[in-house]
Amino acid sequence: MFEIKVNGKWYKVSAFEDEPLLWVLRERLGFTSVKFGCGIGVCGACTVLLNHKAVRACTLSIKEANKKEILTIEGIPSHHPLKRAWIKYQVSQCGYCQPGQILEIYALLLENPSPSEKELTEKLNGHLCRCGTYVRIKKAVKEVVKELKAGGKK
Ligand code: FES
Ligand code: FES
Missing domain, CATH: 3.10.20.30 (Beta-grasp domain)
Incomplete structure (x- = not known):
């Protein structure tokens, strides 16, 4: 057990x-x-x-x-900035890879609330998205980083 x-x-x-x-x-x-x-x-x-x-x-x-x-x-609340940004930028296409993508970024932001473009790209390189949503993911993450800098909740 x-x-x-x-x-x-x-x-x-x-x-x-x-x-x-x-x-x-x-x-x-x-x-x-x-x-x-x-x-x-x-x-x-x-x-x-x-x-x-x-x-x-x-x-x-x-x-x-x-x-x-x-x-x-399921453990990330729906009002979390990441989930809100994902909806705003309509990131998901088929959606299959998205829980993994969001959790990877969530962990990255816990360690570093302001990742560089290179750090973000390195993390995304480890996640295969056959729908090619990477550009929208980056836009959404940049918005979250801005919000965190302005004092939003992580
Ligand atoms: S299913 Fe685990 S990394 Fe692909
Ligand atoms: S949204 Fe379809 S695999 Fe990423």
């Missing part, structure tokens, strides 16, 4: 110790926003926060996540 805190709530789950966190979240707990893409840590679709750091849930076992805190897109 393992115990993980997801979006502020503790869950006890029975799973194989080498079972990827991705499948525990999706299949055992119903957090289907965490997407399966490549399964080998390359595409970023399964990104979640583990103790406030962005990780790939497809290559992390439930054993490694045990007793830790996880954030999925």
